[in-house]
Amino acid sequence: MNWRRIAIAAPYLWLLVFFLAPFAIVLKISLADPVFGQPPYTQSVSLDSFAFLFTDKIYVITYLRSVLMAASATFLCLLLGFPMAYGIARSRPATRSLLLMLIILPFWTSFLLRVYAWMGLLNNYGTINTFLLWAGVIDQPIPFMYTDFAVFVGLVYSYLPFMILPLYASLERMDLDLVEAAQDLGASRSRAFWDVTWPLARPGVVAGCLLVFIPAIGEYVIPYLLGGPESLLIGRVLFDEFFVNLDWPLASAVAIILLLLLVIPIVLLQRYQARDQEGVA
């Protein structure tokens, strides 16, 4: 076995050990029945857990809520991230590295701490409410905390850099002459944006959306810390089934359905993007 083969085999081996094998285990557990004991599932094979997921409305609703929450957070990230990435890509090189630095800077602090910081900002006696009360805009604190709104803010804040960076990468590569050429040929500024800038930024848009949507849909920490008891999201359900109800087969089934929910759109997107990229270097 030479080094070339080892180098090629390494990523496959990695995927096998850390993705495919755990997946097989989770799949196996999802097909079992829960029992009290060690391990807390039987060796039998049945589809009961999956069936249960579709009989109890709460799971279907939670899936939909999660998809909706992740999708709207992704959309807002795109809305906020695009102008920011565009601005960075068009700024002078010296300013550019500073701005990129500022985007990456939050990662130097632990994710958990940053979410905790939002609790300090959003709670009834937090910075935002205190300021609004002081300014006389409100006379009662607005209950931001433990709402879907707080979860939404947390998601957008946490995942915005993952949107900005791929967008920046694709916008920065773009030749500015192309936009001017479109204008020269009769396109207004907005027309030139939709005809040239947007299609050329699309690989970045797709990458950014995937990087935000995928972790956001299964997010556990943000809804747990900022969300209310009734704002149930799928990550929370997964955790509760595993560690509170100790129903491992059901939890595994939740995880598998979530995975399917993610894999199908990703495969479709990638196929679309591959076709889109044909002929574009």
Add this chain to the structure above:
Amino acid sequence: MKNFISIKGVGKHFGNFVAVDNVDLAIEKGELFSILGGSGCGKTTLLRMLAGFEVPTSGSIEIDGIDVTSQPPYERPVNMMFQSYAVFPHMSVEKNIEYGLRREKTAKKEIAKRVDEMLELVQLDDFRSRKPDQLSGGQRQRVALARALIKRPKVLLLDEPLAALDKKLRERTQFELMNIQDELGITFVVVTHDQEEAMTLSSRIAVMNNGKFEQIGTPKEIYEFPHNRFVAEFIGTINTFKGRVSAVNDEKTKVYSTEAGVTLTALGKQLVEEGQQIEVAVRPEKIFVSKDKPEDNGDVCLEGIVDDFGYLGNRSLYRIRLKSGKIVQVSSQNRRRSVTRFLTWEDRVWISWHPNSAVVLLD
């Protein structure tokens, strides 16, 4: 005849930097006009003001009698071929070419007809559905040209049209551009830093330096009668002799030059005064080299020694050192085939030129 493009007192400042300094220029309809200059001379800024990408700080620009000074690029009857070609990478050749017409909401039939015309003009018929990255550099340029021409602009702007092509392709493209210009009768304004490109392409050239025009004229005027040292040296090579005007009248100017060691004569009326310090300039190809002293026929004649020479196939270059130490460059056609060298190092030679060949440079 009224000027087709008229640039009046146009200036462009970027902060404290003056890119274009209050220039006036008139271009006639159907001309192939070149703006020639080194990098940073303001030529690209001027072109961008014509295209509408920059708004002049002062002055006005008229195209075909209409003031376009503050018109945005998408409303001007002007199209541009970018130096980078700026061919849309996500569109096929056909889609690129029809882009301008689609923005105008031209009827589908008309678009198809004109795209076919353009594809034929630039000989890309077989490539219509290809994407730009499946084309060579020369083909991409032709896409850019067709895309800019399809709207039948009143003026086509070309930014360094040949800079990115290799030598053989350059020559071919040069003639293609001239043919297309001739065929369509569209006014071309070319920006270039390459004097050879400007000389062969243009009907007239404006030589630009530090945001101003040094001289505007036909290629011949610019080459044979440069107004000043900058123009003389920017276009081709030239020998200059510093000197003092010793006599001047309407027919000729006599200049005593210590560098040449003799009194030089330049024909024609010059705007100089006796005693003024000026330079007399002669192009290398207008100087003859001989081993024997030529007969006295009124030509300027100087003695020197061969300092160095180079054989270029069709011609040879000589560097002749005069008594004063001044080096004179001479270019001589190799009219006869010969194996032995005509001249070699340290040969004593005579160089001579007709007074008609000399020009007087003011600065």
